[in-house]
Amino acid sequence: MHGCSYHLSTATVNGSPAFDHWHGQVQALVTPIDIRVPDRAAFRGELRQQDIGEVQFSVIDATRQEGVRDTSGPHGASSRFDLVYMRSGGITLRQNGREASLGAGEALLFSHLDDFRFLTSEFSEAYLVALPSAWIERWLPDPYACTIRPLIGTSRWGAAMDGLLRSIAIAVKEGRPLPAHIVGDQLGGCLALMCEGIAGEETTYRRRLMHQLRRTLASRFADPDLTPAAIAAQHGISVRYLHSLFAATGSSVGRELRSIRLARVRAMLEDVACRSLTVSEIAYSCGFNDPGYLARCFAQEYGRSPTSFRQA
Structure with a gap:
């Protein structure tokens, strides 16, 4: 017709x-x-x-x-x-x-x-x-x-x-x-x-891009103002595409960034050289603006508060 x-x-x-x-x-x-x-x-x-x-x-x-x-x-x-x-x-x-x-x-x-x-x-x-x-x-x-x-x-x-x-x-x-x-x-x-056959090539491209994105998260985790928009701009992609890449892996930008920050907090709590730092100071140095929010996230991830973890 x-x-x-x-x-x-x-x-x-x-x-x-x-x-x-x-x-x-x-x-x-x-x-x-x-x-x-x-x-x-x-x-x-x-x-x-x-x-x-x-x-x-x-x-x-x-x-x-x-x-x-x-x-x-x-x-x-x-x-x-x-x-x-x-x-x-x-x-x-x-x-x-x-x-x-x-x-x-x-x-x-x-x-x-x-x-x-x-x-x-x-x-x-x-x-x-x-x-x-x-x-x-x-x-x-x-x-x-x-x-x-x-x-x-x-x-x-x-x-x-x-x-x-x-x-x-x-x-x-x-x-x-x-x-x-x-x-x-x-x-x-x-x-x-x-x-x-293009899908296989694209998979390689996405894997490489995801590796670069995760490196960016790992290198910029301490920036409390780091946002998906800033990450997308750094890599020349849209925020929508950024979210779709992480969603395809079953994760999200926020979840992976939070995981990196919590792992860094844990490492500092275990480090004898960081004993002089308060939990709040560690929180700020790892990109957390709110020590209370850190405490809640840390307890969900590791089963105890940052203070209790340090004492143990």
């Missing part, structure tokens, strides 16, 4: 109002994103968009754009992933501390659950396929594992996806009906084939 379609062009508007109109419509129709351009008056863009069942297909032709998506803003995060394919020109996209650059004939996935930014070339033609999380998870067991990495050029199934996207784009430009269930199944099947 033919879904809802839309056509937007700056050709009918002159001067800077053309960009203002484009910016507003992209925010409403594609995603709430802040777009910056070198010259607002010289900007040119055209958007053709069609809903095809659960997915939304957009053809975007535009001069240089820089986009920034902040999920902490009023619009929050969206439960979707996007597949971007460059028909011509190029784009550089960054998310969760990772960056990938695409040229013509290349594609990648990125998530709307986390912040991202992109920069396009002087002129580019791109296909953007919006994929709801519930839809893509039927095809990919871990969509996050496939984000921010070029897909088509590295897969033997790339030619099939390339041909499928171009065929869909032609139909969208011509306003022709598309069988939603068939197109959806073809998109999902091609994605699954192209992403086969």
